[in-house]
Amino acid sequence: MNILIVEDDTRAAHYLNKGLSESGHQCDLAADGETGLHRAITGQYDVLIVDRMMPKLDGLALIAAFRAAGKTTPVMVLSALGEVDDRINGLRAGGDDYLVKPYAFGELLARLNALTRRAQPSGGNPGNDTLTVADLVLDRNKHRVTRAEQRILLQPREFRLLEYLMRHADQVVTRTMLLEQVWDYHFDPQTNVIEVHISRLRRKIDRDFSLPLLHTVRGAGYRLGIVPED
Amino acid sequence: MRLPRLFRTTVFRLSLMYALAFSILTAVVLGFVFVSTQNYLTDRITETLQTDLATLLEPDADAAESKGGRDTHDLIDRIKEIQHFDRTRGGIVALSDPAGKILAGNLLHWPQTVARTDGTARFDINDSAIPPALRQRSDDFDVLALVHALPNGNWLLVGQQLADEEDLSEYIGSLFILALFLITLIGLLGGVVMGRAALKQIDQIRNAAQKIARGDLTERLPVHPKRRNEFDEIAIELNLTLDRINALMKGMREVTDNVAHDLRSPLNRLRTRLEVALLDHRQLLPCQNILNESVEDLQGILSTFNTLLSISQAEAGIQRIPFSPQDLSALCRDMGELYEASAEEEGLGLLTDCPTPLRVLGNRDLLAQALSNLLDNAIKYTPRGGRITLSTVKLDAWAELRLCDTGIGIPQDQYTHVFQRFVRLDTARNLPGNGLGLAQVLATITAHRGEIHLSDHHPGLCVQILLPLIPTEQ
Numbered sequence: 001m002n003i004l005i006v007e008d009d010t011r012a013a014h015y016l017n018k019g020l021s022e023s024g025h026q027c028d029l030a031a032d033g034e035t036g037l038h039r040a041i042t043g044q045y046d047v048l049i050v051d052r053m054m055p056k057l058d059g060l061a062l063i064a065a066f067r068a069a070g071k072t073t074p075v076m077v078l079s080a081l082g083e084v085d086d087r088i089n090g091l092r093a094g095g096d097d098y099l100v101k102p103y104a105f106g107e108l109l110a111r112l113n114a115l116t117r118r119a120q121p122s123g124g125n126p127g128n129d130t131l132t133v134a135d136l137v138l139d140r141n142k143h144r145v146t147r148a149e150q151r152i153l154l155q156p157r158e159f160r161l162l163e164y165l166m167r168h169a170d171q172v173v174t175r176t177m178l179l180e181q182v183w184d185y186h187f188d189p190q191t192n193v194i195e196v197h198i199s200r201l202r203r204k205i206d207r208d209f210s211l212p213l214l215h216t217v218r219g220a221g222y223r224l225g226i227v228p229e230d
Numbered sequence: 231m232r233l234p235r236l237f238r239t240t241v242f243r244l245s246l247m248y249a250l251a252f253s254i255l256t257a258v259v260l261g262f263v264f265v266s267t268q269n270y271l272t273d274r275i276t277e278t279l280q281t282d283l284a285t286l287l288e289p290d291a292d293a294a295e296s297k298g299g300r301d302t303h304d305l306i307d308r309i310k311e312i313q314h315f316d317r318t319r320g321g322i323v324a325l326s327d328p329a330g331k332i333l334a335g336n337l338l339h340w341p342q343t344v345a346r347t348d349g350t351a352r353f354d355i356n357d358s359a360i361p362p363a364l365r366q367r368s369d370d371f372d373v374l375a376l377v378h379a380l381p382n383g384n385w386l387l388v389g390q391q392l393a394d395e396e397d398l399s400e401y402i403g404s405l406f407i408l409a410l411f412l413i414t415l416i417g418l419l420g421g422v423v424m425g426r427a428a429l430k431q432i433d434q435i436r437n438a439a440q441k442i443a444r445g446d447l448t449e450r451l452p453v454h455p456k457r458r459n460e461f462d463e464i465a466i467e468l469n470l471t472l473d474r475i476n477a478l479m480k481g482m483r484e485v486t487d488n489v490a491h492d493l494r495s496p497l498n499r500l501r502t503r504l505e506v507a508l509l510d511h512r513q514l515l516p517c518q519n520i521l522n523e524s525v526e527d528l529q530g531i532l533s534t535f536n537t538l539l540s541i542s543q544a545e546a547g548i549q550r551i552p553f554s555p556q557d558l559s560a561l562c563r564d565m566g567e568l569y570e571a572s573a574e575e576e577g578l579g580l581l582t583d584c585p586t587p588l589r590v591l592g593n594r595d596l597l598a599q600a601l602s603n604l605l606d607n608a609i610k611y612t613p614r615g616g617r618i619t620l621s622t623v624k625l626d627a628w629a630e631l632r633l634c635d636t637g638i639g640i641p642q643d644q645y646t647h648v649f650q651r652f653v654r655l656d657t658a659r660n661l662p663g664n665g666l667g668l669a670q671v672l673a674t675i676t677a678h679r680g681e682i683h684l685s686d687h688h689p690g691l692c693v694q695i696l697l698p699l700i701p702t703e704q
Contacts, residue, residue: 088552102532157567183568187599188536190606190667196571219525 001025001046001116006036006062008054019105033057040066045073046116052079052090060093067094074115087186106220110172117168131166134226136205136213138166147205158201165224174221198222242425249417256413260406267402271395272374276350279376282388302384306334320366320391322373328383336364344375346385351375355391366393431461447476478545485538488652492664493531500527537666544596544673551677555700556592558629559584559622565598566620569605577614584622588629590697592678600674603667604633604693610661612637612690628696636690645684
């Protein structure tokens with residue numbers, strides 16, 4: 001991916017750049033809002049990472065101006081402001097996702113992947129009513145899941161969980177992403193409630209089959225796919 | 231130094247304005263009374279004079295001659311008669327011929343300032359027509375007179391010296407001025423007294439406020455136990471504010487202490503581990519382990535940190551958090567579903583019974599976080615085979631949420647203690663947790679203007695939460 005990082009904290013930007021480059025992405029850096037906006041409008045990027053509080057032009061103003069210029073590139077907002085309404089303001093200004101500092105790098109990476117996947121319909125076929133990963137098939141219309149032609153009975157929530165995982169097949173999906181997208185909660189549970197739901201789902205889709213599809217990615221989250229990453 | 235401040239007080243200014251308005255009103259009323267009295271007196275005297283005149287001109291019953299009136303001689307006699315027994319009353323009578331020559335009466339000549347026309351007249355006692363012996367007193371006063379033209383061309387004048395009447399008027403007048411003066415004075419004095427009383431109370435409040443400003447947050451503004459005037463009302467309100475500020479400050483201090491303990495220990499562990507790793511040049515193998523452990527430590531620190539932030543957010547109150555109508559029952563069913571799997575995994579039955587929609591004003595994420603903390607606790611502290619019930623019900627104007635478990639419970643004397651930050655009971659020390667869960671719950675419920683109560687479930691714990699329902703239109 002081509003990524004523009006607009007961040008005034010140069011050390012943070014440097015580490016971000018390093019981490020993203022090691023994950024196979026190309027990064028450009030801008031240290032203030034004005035430069036960032038200029039680069040964002042003139043350059044070709046797959047995703048923008050924008051810090052909220054910056055000199056010259058703050059992050060939200062940058063995003064608003066960027067959107068006003070007719071650009072639809074997904075934007076990830078980073079902020080040290082973690083208050084409930086800040087997230088809402090960030091999304092309202094035209095951001096596509098919002099991460100509060102300090103965040104786990106794995107979380108950022110997973111969310112960037114999810115953002116670009118959403119922006120490029122070719123990968124996950126979101127318009128399609130049938131999702132397929134290996135021999136696992138989810139039919140949204142019939143509300144039906146089969147693996148190797150065998151019917152799998154799922155609770156409504158398990159169905160939504162699987163649907164989200166299949167839409168983001170081969171991508172790492174973090175626990176907070178699942179809590180946000182499947183349950184619509186934006187908070188940090190003390191214990192790992194999501195883990196239990198994942199193991200239940202895994203029992204239903206993986207236990208009776210030789211090839212496991214739902215993998216746990218250590219320290220990051222889960223991935224649905226044929227081949228485990230590590 | 232003190233007086234100018236007094237003059238600036240609102241109470242004093244108001245009193246001054248009232249005193250002024252009152253004085254003007256009193257002056258108008260008294261002036262009216264004074265003028266009316268004067269007129270009344272003059273009218274009465276005029277009436278007497280008219281009677282006198284009528285008596286003088288009355289036809290004599292003895293001499294009922296065909297002349298139809300009295301002749302001049304008769305009149306002169308009558309005048310002399312009246313004069314004889316009317317020496318001290320200050321009465322004046324005079325009969326003059328058309329030329330002004332006095333034919334009878336006690337005047338020396340026709341008074342200079344009185345025209346010879348029918349009607350009343352007023353002239354000064356110093357008129358040379360009045361012989362000094364006739365004067366009631368030596369000072370200056372007026373004479374009121376009635377002038378009457380007789381058919382034969384002569385003029386008759388009856389009058390009255392007004393020494394007594396003018397005395398009375400002057401006396402009444404001076405009384406009125408005195409009254410006016412006293413009323414103004416009392417008004418001003420009242421203003422001063424009330425202004426000083428207000429100033430005294432304000433000074434007390436100011437002194438207390440200065441102590442508070444110097445940092446003594448336990449100081450409270452003085453409130454009179456019975457009086458309850460507007461200053462007391464304000465003082466009571468401000469004292470409540472101070473109570474809240476003090477509680478928040480105290481909380482902050484405790485948090486600082488606890489943060490120092492609960493964040494410094496893992497931070498120190500982290501640092502030591504990394505430093506030791508740096509010292510050890512040759513031992514390259516456990517590097518991955520050290521990094522993993524460090525990330526885990528950091529994760530713990532960040533989670534504590536985030537919970538603290540979330541608590542202070544909730545404590546900052548309603549104005550900083552977006553609130554919207556929420557169905558508490560739906561939220562409970564949702565959370566019950568989220569946690570059901572976890573409970574089952576621990577061998578516990580989680581029963582959710584929230585049938586009726588209960589609309590409360592709140593923040594979904596904060597309420598969910600609070601509920602999640604409570605469910606976490608219930609699952610953590612209930613042994614296998616236990617039961618957890620989550621139920622909601624309408625209780626008058628409140629939405630009641632009950633979460634009961636069959637776990638180890640909390641000793642009754644610890645019910646308030648457990649809501650403080652970083653408090654972990656001895657029974658919980660060996661289980662994971664940061665001691666912030668219930669503090670977050672309390673902060674959230676308080677921000678939602680609700681109440682939380684703990685009770686014994688024999689065995690286990692019952693948490694009761696009351697949130698105000700949104701009043702329905704009907």
